[in-house]
Amino acid sequence: SQQGEEDPQALSIQEGENATMNCSYKTSINNLQWYRQNSGRGLVHLILIRSNEREKHSGRLRVTLDTSKKSSSLLITASRAADTASYFCATDNTGGFKTIFGAGTRLFVKA
């Protein structure tokens, strides 16, 4: 069954604006990851946040995790045209080998 679900499905913003994407999941997790996929390419790992962490930063990326609400958000600040891509959250169930990906948010940043 699908674990992570991203919201919105698509997002279009102007360069320089912030982009926020949300992810909800259903079961207990060890960690949650965010990936980016450019058109025609494989996924690239962006950031991992553990279940005992609430917030994590990496450059212009900020990820939050609320385990009580089973949700996470990815904030990209001061977006650039090069940030145009699909963004996926991925969760792993405790004790398993699976990392389950959501359907993704397609972000389009207009120059």
Add this chain to the structure above:
Amino acid sequence: ETGVTQTPRHLVMGMTNKKSLKCEQHLGHNAMYWYKQSAKKPLELMFVYSLEERVENNSVPSRFSPECPNSSHLFLHLHTLQPEDSALYLCASSQVTNQPQHFGDGTRLSIL
């Protein structure tokens, strides 16, 4: 360059053909994965190998047959595929399972 190389990048085959997809990782990782990515659907995990042993087979039809001869190489053997099997097939690796994965750029498969 992600350290994970997939060949071929594109493949067109008939439903009666037999072909193989190849994945090679140069990262010294111990876990390797096959995923199927179809339009407007979440990434579907197909198989997971850890230390060359298959640890996950996600209810994949038998017309897909994985092979992991060593920790650096992963194959997906294809036989008698259906049109709905047309998709992007992605290979990934990680140091161990449930750790960040490095993906190849995929094989775009089209079944005629």
